[in-house]
Amino acid sequence: MSLNYISEILPSLFQGAGLTLQLFFWTLIGSLPLGLLVSLGLNSKIKPIKWILDIYVWLMRGTPLLLQLIFVFYGLPLIGVVFERYDAAIFAFILNYGAYFAEIFRGGLQSIDKGQYEGAKVLRLSYFQTIRKVVIPQVFRIVLPSVGNEVINLVKDSSLVYVIGLGDLLRAGNIATSRDVSLVPLLLVAVIYLVMIAVLTYILRKVEKRYSYK
Amino acid sequence: MLEVKNLKKSFGSRVILDDVNVTVKDREILSIVGPSGAGKTTLLRCIAGLETADSGEFLIDGVAFDPAASDTSESVIGVVFQDFNLFPHLTVFENIMLAPTMVLKNTKSEAQDEAKTLLNNLGLDDKGELYPHQLSGGQKQRVALARALAMHPKILCYDEPTSALDPNLRREVEKLILKLKQDGMTQLVVTHDMEFAKMIADDILEVNYLDNSNQK
Ligand SMILES: Nc1ncnc2c1ncn2[C@@H]1O[C@H](COP(=O)(O)OP(=O)(O)O)[C@@H](O)[C@H]1O
Numbered sequence: 001m002s003l004n005y006i007s008e009i010l011p012s013l014f015q016g017a018g019l020t021l022q023l024f025f026w027t028l029i030g031s032l033p034l035g036l037l038v039s040l041g042l043n044s045k046i047k048p049i050k051w052i053l054d055i056y057v058w059l060m061r062g063t064p065l066l067l068q069l070i071f072v073f074y075g076l077p078l079i080g081v082v083f084e085r086y087d088a089a090i091f092a093f094i095l096n097y098g099a100y101f102a103e104i105f106r107g108g109l110q111s112i113d114k115g116q117y118e119g120a121k122v123l124r125l126s127y128f129q130t131i132r133k134v135v136i137p138q139v140f141r142i143v144l145p146s147v148g149n150e151v152i153n154l155v156k157d158s159s160l161v162y163v164i165g166l167g168d169l170l171r172a173g174n175i176a177t178s179r180d181v182s183l184v185p186l187l188l189v190a191v192i193y194l195v196m197i198a199v200l201t202y203i204l205r206k207v208e209k210r211y212s213y214k
Numbered sequence: 215m216l217e218v219k220n221l222k223k224s225f226g227s228r229v230i231l232d233d234v235n236v237t238v239k240d241r242e243i244l245s246i247v248g249p250s251g252a253g254k255t256t257l258l259r260c261i262a263g264l265e266t267a268d269s270g271e272f273l274i275d276g277v278a279f280d281p282a283a284s285d286t287s288e289s290v291i292g293v294v295f296q297d298f299n300l301f302p303h304l305t306v307f308e309n310i311m312l313a314p315t316m317v318l319k320n321t322k323s324e325a326q327d328e329a330k331t332l333l334n335n336l337g338l339d340d341k342g343e344l345y346p347h348q349l350s351g352g353q354k355q356r357v358a359l360a361r362a363l364a365m366h367p368k369i370l371c372y373d374e375p376t377s378a379l380d381p382n383l384r385r386e387v388e389k390l391i392l393k394l395k396q397d398g399m400t401q402l403v404v405t406h407d408m409e410f411a412k413m414i415a416d417d418i419l420e421v422n423y424l425d426n427s428n429q430k
């Protein structure tokens with residue numbers, strides 16, 4: 001394993017890792033708020049909204065993310081909806097992860113005692129003030145561990161975009177391995193994933209600690 | 215003065231409150247006493263706007279009000295819940311200051327000053343930075359009381375103020391309620407404990423089961 005060879009292929013791997021991180025970042029930016037809105041809708045008393053959202057969550061969680069990616073990029077153009085590769089990936093990931101986050105948030109919302117809403121109500125807080133100041137901070141703490149798991153899954157799931165030809169970390173390593181007939185690129189890919197996940201795990205632990213009050 | 219006239223409330227086909235009349239005079243304490251399941255909590259929840267009455271009138275100082283309306287500029291009813299319903303993610307200070315800053319739009323420093331005064335008066339001077347789970351039951355109750363008082367309600371309601379506490383704290387609660395009365399507070403105390411009611415109340419309203427199927 002020559003250091004020379006490593007430094008030769010690292011730039012392309014880092015480039016791939018850059019795309020992986022971008023995908024990771026935009027998916028979270030889109031899917032966390034989406035999940036929150038959907039979970040509020042899932043708890044809504046307006047039945048049609050609840051049904052539609054139930055179907056959405058059921059579809060997203062009941063079919064493979066890989067299928068959803070292929071469907072968006074190769075399937076939708078057949079009915080005239082065309083996405084760029086990158087947009088297709090982000091679109092599919094946000095929809096998929098939004099559904100998982102919605103389920104997690106729904107559970108968190110349901111675990112908030114009715115007395116919390118009533119306590120806020122007799123203090124004359126509005127619905128939105130109650131959600132913002134009383135409910136969300138408590139739900140946040142409750143769901144943090146499960147959200148953390150999903151966030152770490154997302155780093156690994158992002159490698160699925162390779163099926164629609166996006167140059168992420170895994171694809172960069174795969175190309176180098178078959179070109180140079182060497183295991184080194186794949187080992188480096190593994191190391192980079194491990195480092196990314198170690199950093200994330202560390203950050204998540206810090207956040208959990210920071211926000212625990214017990 | 216709070217007046218409730220001809221209040222009716224059913225859950226499904228079960229009539230819980232049938233033509234109930236309540237009057238709480240200014241600076242007095244009315245105790246509502248009755249066995250468990252008689253509908254005391256339901257009555258209090260109607261007054262607090264947490265349940266919608268089927269029919270009935272609510273008057274404060276002779277003027278009709280809607281307990282469930284959240285857009286009135288003044289607080290009419292303050293509530294100390296049976297299990298307090300403190301916000302566990304907020305400190306004692308934050309619990310008390312939340313509504314004054316969010317609803318009354320007081321500044322943080324005004325709200326904090328008032329919270330400090332309230333805590334001092336309730337013997338909780340050094341508890342402001344603690345979280346609810348770090349407090350004893352009696353302390354939680356006083357925080358809940360401070361939180362309600364910070365909104366300057368015209369009437370303060372308690373649901374079973376002695377039930378979540380050690381029996382020997384009963385006297386403490388009694389003193390607390392009587393002290394607030396001296397300060398001019400109008401109070402409504404729901405309890406199943408007749409002895410306690412007799413010690414604090416100017417007036418006692420007894421409620422009983424309406425529907426025999428309520429009796430278990
Ligand atoms: N939300 C509700 N739905 C149906 N029945 C209820 C509800 N709340 C209370 N009840 C019933 O109303 C009756 C009176 O309850 P409650 O007001 O809590 O009595 P108390 O406080 O005097 O013990 C009980 O039989 C109770 O089961």
Ligand SMILES: [Mg+2]
Nearest residue numbers: 254255256374
């Ligand atoms: Mg009760």
